[in-house]
Amino acid sequence: MVLKNTNIILSGADPEFISEDMNEAITQILTAGQELAELVTGLAEQRQANQADDLVSALATANIDGEQLTPAELASFFILLVVAGNETTRTAISHSLALLTEHPDQRELLLADFEARIGPAVEEIVRCVSPVIWMRRTLTSDAVMNGHAYREGDKTVLFYQAANRDESVFPDAMTFDITRSPNPHVGFGSAGPHFCLGAHLARREITAMLRELLTRVPNIRASAEQVTPHVRRKPSRA
Numbered sequence: 001m002v003l004k005n006t007n008i009i010l011s012g013a014d015p016e017f018i019s020e021d022m023n024e025a026i027t028q029i030l031t032a033g034q035e036l037a038e039l040v041t042g043l044a045e046q047r048q049a050n051q052a053d054d055l056v057s058a059l060a061t062a063n064i065d066g067e068q069l070t071p072a073e074l075a076s077f078f079i080l081l082v083v084a085g086n087e088t089t090r091t092a093i094s095h096s097l098a099l100l101t102e103h104p105d106q107r108e109l110l111l112a113d114f115e116a117r118i119g120p121a122v123e124e125i126v127r128c129v130s131p132v133i134w135m136r137r138t139l140t141s142d143a144v145m146n147g148h149a150y151r152e153g154d155k156t157v158l159f160y161q162a163a164n165r166d167e168s169v170f171p172d173a174m175t176f177d178i179t180r181s182p183n184p185h186v187g188f189g190s191a192g193p194h195f196c197l198g199a200h201l202a203r204r205e206i207t208a209m210l211r212e213l214l215t216r217v218p219n220i221r222a223s224a225e226q227v228t229p230h231v232r233r234k235p236s237r238a
């Protein structure tokens, strides 16, 4: 149920997950959010009655200077967490197999010293894949960037994959190089209060999955063309 609902919320109008009829799609998104909210608020009630050693108990009973999360806040945090944690890592992991298939030299390099190279390799995978394509932000103050003036309240879109292909930051930006150093990619966002909360978990998931896949099934290869056009990672000049 969680997987189905997070897929609907992140579908981006992909007909594999959501209706092409706009009204129906809106209902599907609202229902998905509601089902997830009911799941966590129900769990929170149980945990308030019987505290356990788990995340929902911690969230449901957290009390900072007398302030607690309301059920609505708990629900939106939970939805953010499961949505953000689901699509991102599976996209990174599937693309990593495609990248290692397309670049046998990099695969060989990784396997020659997996434990030493997997750390930088994961960063390069996240840079090249940029699983989160964009985020919409509202400016909290006036700013000038690259000669463009922006005003407080302006709505902006951050294109992570464009930033991660910036030739002025990354030499040979289109090259997949697991030894790239330094690698100041912004695939998890840039330093600040909204930097990805799950970055360490994501790095660990990708590492664990590649370690097991490449040792248990050493000949595994991506065998088909990537099917979803929006995940073809090309630089954006938008």
Ligand code: HEM
Residues within 6 Å of the ligand: 080, 081, 084, 085, 086, 088, 089, 092, 126, 130, 131, 132, 135, 160, 186, 187, 188, 189, 190, 192, 193, 194, 195, 196, 197, 198, 199, 201, 202
């Ligand atoms: C490769 C995997 C992942 C990528 C590429 C990724 C990327 C991102 C990006 C770009 C942001 C926005 C940062 C910003 O606004 O500056 C973000 C935020 C966030 N991510 Fe991730 N993420 C990944 C995995 C995860 C996982 C596994 C979790 C949790 C289980 C997670 C939880 C979150 C949360 C809760 C936020 C919101 C943080 C906030 O606004 O305070 N992410 N992530």
